[in-house]
Amino acid sequence: MELRIELVPKERKHVISRLMQLYLYDFTRYLDFDVDQEGVFPSYPGLEAYWHSGNNKYPYLIIADGNLAGFALIDRMLRNPEGQFYMTEFFVMQKYRRTGVGTWAAHKLFDTFPGDWKVSQVRANSPARNFWHRVIDSYTQGKFQERFNPMQGNPSQYFNSFEANRLKK
Known part of the structure; x- marks a missing residue:
């Protein structure tokens, strides 16, 4: 399978917006929100900022064999003691789950932005928690910390991610 990530230009922001509907649908298992009377989930708050905030926000598409497989939204956190980069949202379509696409994409994004990372999950979303534990554990060779929001x-x-890459070499 040929895999790649692509930074999404402003002219293609509608692609992320449409995929966000699928992502939000997945979240209805863990969070309480509904579609409106037109059958559409509310707009993702702050999505526009990914194309209007300079160099602090990065929207990526995940591509598998030329097909859209998911997306990632990454924030550069400025002067934040929790890290430099935050995996704000990460979505892999069900067809591509458990195929290695998500692991590959996460590792590629960590490599793209060397530095201190924070990755969070909704507590009730055990599939996401298990995924991220596996992905981060393999990426860092177990050298990560986990903390819970009080x-x-x-x-x-x-x-x-810089240290994790040094350990691999």
């Missing part, structure tokens, strides 16, 4: 109880993993 208010919501959501877990976050913290690691340094």
